Amino acid sequence: MVRKSRTDVVAAARTLFAKQGFHGTSMRDLGREVGLKGSSLYNHVGSKDELLVDVVREAALSFQALADEVVAMSAPAPQRLSRLVHGHLEILIRDRDQAKTFLNEIRFLPEPERDEAVTIFDRYQEVFREVLESGCERREFRPDLDVSLAANLVLSLLNGTHRWYSPERGLSIGSLGDEIYQLLYSGLSLSPGGDGL
Amino acid sequence: MVRKSRTDVVAAARTLFAKQGFHGTSMRDLGREVGLKGSSLYNHVGSKDELLVDVVREAALSFQALADEVVAMSAPAPQRLSRLVHGHLEILIRDRDQAKTFLNEIRFLPEPERDEAVTIFDRYQEVFREVLESGCERREFRPDLDVSLAANLVLSLLNGTHRWYSPERGLSIGSLGDEIYQLLYSGLSLSPGGDGL
DNA sequence: CCTACCGATCGGTAGG
DNA sequence: CCTACCGATCGGTAGG
Numbered sequence: 557m558v559r560k561s562r563t564d565v566v567a568a569a570r571t572l573f574a575k576q577g578f579h580g581t582s583m584r585d586l587g588r589e590v591g592l593k594g595s596s597l598y599n600h601v602g603s604k605d606e607l608l609v610d611v612v613r614e615a616a617l618s619f620q621a622l623a624d625e626v627v628a629m630s631a632p633a634p635q636r637l638s639r640l641v642h643g644h645l646e647i648l649i650r651d652r653d654q655a656k657t658f659l660n661e662i663r664f665l666p667e668p669e670r671d672e673a674v675t676i677f678d679r680y681q682e683v684f685r686e687v688l689e690s691g692c693e694r695r696e697f698r699p700d701l702d703v704s705l706a707a708n709l710v711l712s713l714l715n716g717t718h719r720w721y722s723p724e725r726g727l728s729i730g731s732l733g734d735e736i737y738q739l740l741y742s743g744l745s746l747s748p749g750g751d752g753l
Numbered sequence: 754m755v756r757k758s759r760t761d762v763v764a765a766a767r768t769l770f771a772k773q774g775f776h777g778t779s780m781r782d783l784g785r786e787v788g789l790k791g792s793s794l795y796n797h798v799g800s801k802d803e804l805l806v807d808v809v810r811e812a813a814l815s816f817q818a819l820a821d822e823v824v825a826m827s828a829p830a831p832q833r834l835s836r837l838v839h840g841h842l843e844i845l846i847r848d849r850d851q852a853k854t855f856l857n858e859i860r861f862l863p864e865p866e867r868d869e870a871v872t873i874f875d876r877y878q879e880v881f882r883e884v885l886e887s888g889c890e891r892r893e894f895r896p897d898l899d900v901s902l903a904a905n906l907v908l909s910l911l912n913g914t915h916r917w918y919s920p921e922r923g924l925s926i927g928s929l930g931d932e933i934y935q936l937l938y939s940g941l942s943l944s945p946g947g948d949g950l
Numbered sequence: 951c952c953t954a955c956c957g958a959t960c961g962g963t964a965g966g
Numbered sequence: 967c968c969t970a971c972c973g974a975t976c977g978g979t980a981g982g
């Protein structure tokens with residue numbers, strides 16, 4: 557690779573922002589990763605902030621695409637929730653560095669980009685709520701469910717997976733999605749009713 | 754507050770490391786927060802690293818104490834899991850800044866302190882596995898459960914709560930724990946069996 | 951506890 | 967794309 561492009565610089569940013577954090581990564585670090593001097597990066601990018609904007613935006617667009625896909629599905633809520641779970645995991649695991657940067661460094665975005673990214677993710681979360689709500693109405697899920705709370709819990713569970721999931725341990729991402737959906741749908745209990753306490 | 758102590762400096766570190774990250778916080782930032790010049794902090798602390806060590810360690814000790822308490826419990830697995838859920842949430846919400854710093858900045862600890870903290874948290878996670886395992890054996894939980902996976906999922910769910918939980922919205926931390934336990938135990942489904950798909 | 955200061959490093963620019 | 971450099975800021979020290 558002789559001639560470098562903006563894409564190479566963004567790729568380095570994904571890697572190092574994920575590992576060292578935005579404030580823990582210098583332009584000289586990024587230069588070393590991509591095989592250039594730090595100052596030469598400014599031929600490809602206007603500022604360090606711009607790199608964070610790029611990485612976060614590509615993650616946000618992935619989530620947005622998944623949201624659009626699920627909104628267009630005409631299927632019972634359990635299927636749509638299952639698709640959200642699997643799709644979310646695919647985004648997270650397909651590019652773990654992108655996901656880590658999105659989840660951990662979004663707060664360091666400059667405005668108005670930070671606000672835009674938060675808005676996109678809010679709309680995404682809204683789809684989770686819609687699916688849960690529709691499932692409750694049709695008695696596919698517990699009708700007494702606190703939909704907003706449950707959406708937060710499901711997303712918390714999904715967003716934590718990148719911290720420990722390792723494909724080398726033999727669990728495919730599809731099987732992980734199945735396991736997670738199963739836990740969310742049926743819980744830990746052997747048999748139904750009560751709370752086990 | 755005229756005379757400042759190391760405790761005041763550590764308190765400032767909890768606050769600012771949580772909000773801005775370790776690398777995004779300067780000693781002069783910390784000085785401003787505590788009402789001193791940045792250079793004066795070195796009368797109370799040996800280095801910036803030391804502050805991160807202190808904040809992470811107090812969080813790790815809280816988790817260790819909860820682990821010890823649950824290990825000493827002679828109760829069925831569901832009760833012990835419920836105690837883990839509630840205790841974990843109490844630690845997270847009691848001092849949200851401490852928890853945020855623990856979860857997000859632990860990777861920036863110097864060695865050997867980083868390794869120590871990771872080991873403590875591994876032992877803590879081991880207690881989750883023991884409780885789940887014992888519950889599976891006694892048929893209090895699904896016997897086909899992947900215990901190691903389930904422990905990771907439960908902890909992911911818990912560790913995400915500090916990102917969105919707000920006590921002002923009327924949900925007490927105890928009620929939140931009940932809701933989370935209920936979701937983990939029974940899932941989203943209305944009635945048992947199958948996967949809803 | 952502050953002032954004054956150290957060498958190192960930061961994000962970024964100029965000029966070729 | 968590099969060398970050379972800018973002013974600002976970094977973690978930390980000396981001396982009072």
